[in-house]
Amino acid sequence: MIFLIPLAIWLGTANCFLAFYNGSPQAFRRSLLTAAIGIFFFIAASTEMLSPANFVNATSIKTAWTILNIALMLLFRRLSKRENVSMPDILKIWSSSGRIFFHDTGTFTNVILCSILTLTFIVAVVAAPNNMDSMAYHLSRLGYWIQNGNVNHYASHIERSISFSPFSEYVHLHSFLLSNSERAFQLLQWGCLVGLLMYISLLVEMLSGKRAAMRVALCFGVTLPIVVLESMTTQNDIVVAFFIVACAFHAFDYVRQTNKISLILLVLAAALGMMTKGTFVFYTLPFAAYVFFFMISKPLQWKPLAFLIGGAVLMMMLLNGPFWYRTYQIYETPIGRMSNGNKNDVSNPANLLSSTTKHVFLHLGFVSPGDRYNQVMMSTLDRFHQFIGIPLNPAGTGMIFKMNKLNFNEDFAHNFLAMWLVIFSLPLLFFTKLSKTACWFAALSFASFLLFCFFIGYQIYGSRLHIPFFLLIAPIIGIVYGSLKIRAFPVLLSLILWLFALPFAVLSTSHPLLSTKWFFEEVFPKINSAFNLNINIGKANMNLKQPSILFSKPEKIVWGDYAEQAAKMRFYVDSIGAKNIGFDFLESSLDYAYQYVLRAPDRHFEHVKVRNPSHILENKTFLPDCIIAEHFEGNQMTYHGRTYVKTWTVTGTFIYVPVN
Template identity: 60%
Template sequence: MIFLIPLAIWLSTVNCYLAFYKDALQSFRRSLLTAATGIFFFIAAATELLSAVNLINTVSVSSAWIILNVFLIFWYQNLKSRQEGEIWQTARSWVLSSRAFLKNLGALTQGILFTLSGITFLVAVIAPPNNMDALSYHLSRLGYWIQNGNVEHYASHIERAISFSPFSEYIHLHTFLLLGNERVFQLVQWLCLAGILAYISLLVELFSGTRSAMRIALCFAATLPIVVLESMTTQNDLVVAFFILASAFYVFDYAKNRSRSALILLVLSVSLGMMTKGTFVFYALPFGLYLFFFMFFRQDLRKSLAYAVAYLTLGVLWINMPFWLRTYELFQTPIGTVTNGNKNDFGNPAGFISSVSKHTFLHLGFISPQNRYNAFMEAQLKSIHEAVGVPLHESGYGMDFKMNKLNFNEDFAHNFIGMLLILLSLPLLLLTNISRNARWYAGLAFASFLVFCLFISYQVYGSRLHIPFFLLISPVIGLVYSSVLKFVLTRFLLIILWICALPFALLSVTHPLLSTRWFFEKIFPVINSGFHLNINTDNLLNLKQESILYSSPEKIIWGDNWIEIQSLKYFVDSLQARKIGFDFTEASLDYGYQYILRAPERHFEHIAVRNASSKLENPAFVPDCIISEHDEGSVFSYHGKIYFKKWSGTFRWIYVPEKYNQTLPK
C-alpha cells in the first residue's frame, strides 16, 4: 500500500499546478513544494485524529490514504473540466521547464548534485536505520504507538521518546504501516533535502540571482558534510530545516508578491515546523518578526496581518496542542524536561559572546601536523573568553569545549569549508551589489544563528543543530561569491566542494558504502604518519566498519555487539516469550531490541520506570521475561512476581519467572 503516498503527492502536485501555478514562474517547483506541505499536514492531522479513537493500525491508515487519493482524483476531474487541462499536457510542461532549469545549472552542477544524491539514496535504501538517536528514541516510539493503537505517551525509561516533538516519526509511522518494514525510513530526510534545494533555488531566483549564484548556492548546501551524512539517517534536522527554509521563502515571497497563498503556506510550514523540532522557533523567529513589522507598518496590510496572526495561532494550536497537552500532563511543561541541560544562562552578555564563539569555532577545527592548527585556534578562543571574563569551560554555558578534527559521524561531523566561506562572506557582503531584499534576508539568516546561540548552549554534537543556519545562508553564499568570482574560479570552488563531500557520502562510520575498515587500516596510517597527524584510531572501533553491501541488517544496527545480541535473541526465543519487559537506561537502543525480537503477537513494555512516566506503567502487564540494562542482582521482584537472572551479557541481563528457573541452564 506504500504506493498510495507517491500517488497522493503526484495528484496533489498536478492539482496545485492546475489550481494555482499554471501560468506562474517556477510552476513545477512551487506545485511540488505546495503539494508536499499539504501531504505533510495531512499526515499530522490524520495521525492525531486516528489516535483519538485508537485506530493507529494498517487498515485505518491505509483507508485514510485511499480517501485522500479519491478526493484528489475528484478534485483533478473538477479542475480538468473547468480548465481543460490534461495530465499529459501538464507533464509535458514540467519536462520542458525541468530541462530549462537543468540547462541553467550546467553539466558540472548537475554532476555534483546527481552523484551525491545518487550515493546517499543508495545508502538510505540499502542500510537499515542505525543512528544512535534513531534507535534510542526517534524510532523506538513507533512500536509502542502501533501496539497501543494511539500516539499517547507511555511508560518509558527514555524520556526523549515521549517528550521530543513527534512529526518526523508520524511520517515513519505511516510508511511502516503501509509498507510493513523500515525500508523507506531514511528517504524522508533525503527527500526533505531535495525539497530544501528547491527552496534555495526559489530564493536565489526571488533575489534575482544569476545562474552562477544558483550553482554556488545549491552546491554549497548539497556538499555540507553534516547535511550529506544526515540525508542518510532518520534524524529530523533536515525535516525541520525543510520547514524553516519554507517559512523564510514564503515570508519574502509574500513581501515581494503579496500572495495570499504564501501566507497560507507560511501558516502550514510554521505549524509543522514547531511539531518537528524545538530549534524551529530560534531559526524562524527573525523571519517572523520581519514579516510582522513589514505588514504592521503598511496600512493596507494591517487587516491581512490580523488574519495571518489569527490563522497562525489556530494552525499551530490545532496541530500541536494534543502533543503539548500530553506532555504537560506528564511533565508539567509542554516541552518536557530532558532539554533543560541545553539551555544557556543568558543573563550575562559575556555568556552570549562565549556561546557564539564556541558555536562558530565548533566548525573551524581540522587535522594538522602535531595538531598545531587546532592548538592555535583553541588559544584564540581562550583569548576571546579571557577578554570577556568568562572561562572557556564555564558551567551554565554548555559542555566542555573540544576542537573537532575530522569526523564522519552524522552526530559530530562539522562544516569546516562551509564556515570559512560564511565568515569570508561577511566583509564581501559590504562590497557586493545585491538587492535590498537579499541584504535583509542575509541579515535575518545571520540573526537566526545568533538567536540560536542566545538560547542554546554549546554541545559537541551541535553541528547537526546548525544545519538550518547553513542551509538558510546558502542563497547568500551563492549571491556573494557569484559576484566576486570569475567563471573559472567558480568552477574550481564547486569542484573543491564536491571532492571534499564525496568521502562523507561514501565513508559514513555508521553505514559506509565503502569499507571504512579498509580506509583506516590501509590508507589512513600512511597519511597519519606522513603528515605527523598523531591521530590514534586503535580504540575507535566504530571507525572501522565493513561496507553495508556485505553486512547483515542486524550487524549494521548492532555493530560489534551483534554476537552478544544474537545470543540474547536465541535465549528469548527459546522461552517462547510473548510479553517482554524492558528495564533500560536513557541511552538504550530500544528500537534495536525491537528490530531483532519483533514477532507476531509479541508485546513490549518498559517496566520499573525511573522517571515521571512511571505512572503510565500497566499494572496488569506480567512479562514472560525481562531484558535489563541494570544489574538488579540475582533476583528481581516486579509487581509482586519474582524473576531470576538466567542470562548475562556485557551490560545486559535477562530475568525469567520462577517457572523457568529450574528448567533453564545458566
C-alpha cells in the same frame, strides 16, 4: 501499499499546478513544495485524529491514504476540465521548464547534485536505520504506538521518546504501516534535502537571479558534510530545516507579492516545524518578525495579518496541542524537561559572544601535522574569552569545548569549508551589489543564528543543530561568491566543495557505502604517516572500521559489533516462548535495536520499573514473561508481586524470568 504516498505527492503536485502555479516559470518546484507541505499536514492531522479512537493501525492508515488519493484524483479531474489541461500537457510543461532550469544550473553543477543525491539515496534505501538517537528515541516510539493503537505517551525509561516533538516519527509511522518495512524511513530526510535545494533555487531567483549564484548556492547546500551524512539517517534536523527555510521563503514571497497561498503555506510550515523540533523557534523568529512588521505597517494588510495570527494559533494548537497536553500531564510543562540542559545563560550579554564563538569554532577544527592548527585555534578562542572576561568552560558548563578534527559521524561531523566561506563572506558582503531584499534576507539569516547561539549553549554535537543556518545562508553564499570577478572561481569553489563532500557520502561511520575498514587499514595509515597527523586508530575506536552496507546483514548494521550477542539474546528469548517482554533500560538505551531483533507476531513490549515521572503510565496489570534489563537488579527481582530470577546475561544486559 507504500506507493500511495508517492501517488498522493504526484496528484497533489498536479493539483497545485492547476490551482495556483500554471503559467509560472517556477511552476513545478512551487507545485511540488506546496504538495509536500500539504501531504505533511495530512500525515500530522490524520495521526492525531485517529489516535483518540485507538485507530492507529495498518487498516486505518491504508484507508486514510486511499481516501486521500481518491479525493485528489477527483479534484484533478475537476481542475483539468476547468483549465482544459490534461496530465500529458502538464508533463510537457514540466519537462520544458526542467530543461530550462538544468540548462541554467549547468552540466558541472548537475553532476555534483546528482552524484551526491544518488549516493545518499542508495545508502538511505539499502542501509537499515542505525543512528544512535534514532535507536534510542526517534524510532523506538513506533513500536509502542503501533501496539497501543495510538500515539499517547507511555511509561518509558527514555524520556526523550515522550517529550521530544514527534512529527518526523509520524511520517515513519505511516510509511511503516503502509509497507510493514523500515525501507523508506531514511528517505524522509533525503526527500527534505531535495526540497531544501528547490527552496534554495527559488530564493536565489528571488534575491539575485544570476546563474553563477544559483550554481554556487546549490553546490554549497548539497555538499555540507553534516547534511550529506544526515540525509541518510532517521534524525530530524534536515526535516526541521525544510520547514524553517520554507517559512523564510514564504515570508519573503508574501512581502514581495502578497499572495494568499504563501500566507497559507507560511502558517502550515510554522505549525509543522514546531511539531518537528524545538530549535525551529529560534531560526524562524526573525523571519516572523519581518513579515509581521511589514503587515502591521500597511493598513491594507491588517486583515491578512489577523488571518495569519489566527491561522497560526489554530494550526499550532490543532497539530501541537494534543502532544503538548500529553506532555503536560506528566511533567506539568508542555515541553518536558529533557531540553533544559542545552539552555544558555542569558543573564550576562557577554555570554552571547562566548556562545557564538564556540558555536562557530565548533566547525573550524581540522587535521594538521602535530595538530598545530587546532592548537592555534584553541589558543585564539581561549584568549578571546579572557578578553571578554568569561572562562571558556565556566563552572556548570554542560560540555567542555574541544576542537573537532575530521569526523564522519552524523552526530559530530562539522562544516569546515562552509564555515570559513561564511566568515569570509562577511566583509565581501560590503562589496557585493545586493538588492534590498537580499540585504534583508542576509541580515535575518545571520540574526537567526545569533538568536540560536544566545539561547542554546555549546554542545559537541551542535553541528547538526546548525543545519538550518547553513541552508538559510546558502543563497547569500551563492550571490557573494558567484559575483566575484574571477570567472573560474565559482567552478573551482564548487569542485573543492564536491571533492570534500564525496568521502562523507561513501564513508559514513554508521553505514558506509564503501568499507571504512578498508579505508582505515589500507589508506589512512599512509596519509597519517605522510602528514604526521598523529591520529591513533586503535581498539578504543574500532567502530570506525565497518564493512560496506552492501555486504552487511540488517542485524549487523543495527547492532554493529554486538550483532552476535543480540542473536544469542533473541535465541534465548524465543527458546522460553516469551510473548510479553519488559524492558528495564538505561536512559541512553538503544530501545529500537532491541525491538528490531526481538520483533515477532503477538509479541508485546513495555517498559517496567520506570524511574522518571512517566512511571505513572506503567500498566499495573502487565506481567512480563521475561524482563530484559540494563540495570543490574541482583540475582532476583520482584515486579507486580511476581519474583523474577536472572537466567541469562551478556555484557551490560540481563534477562530475568518469573519463578512461577
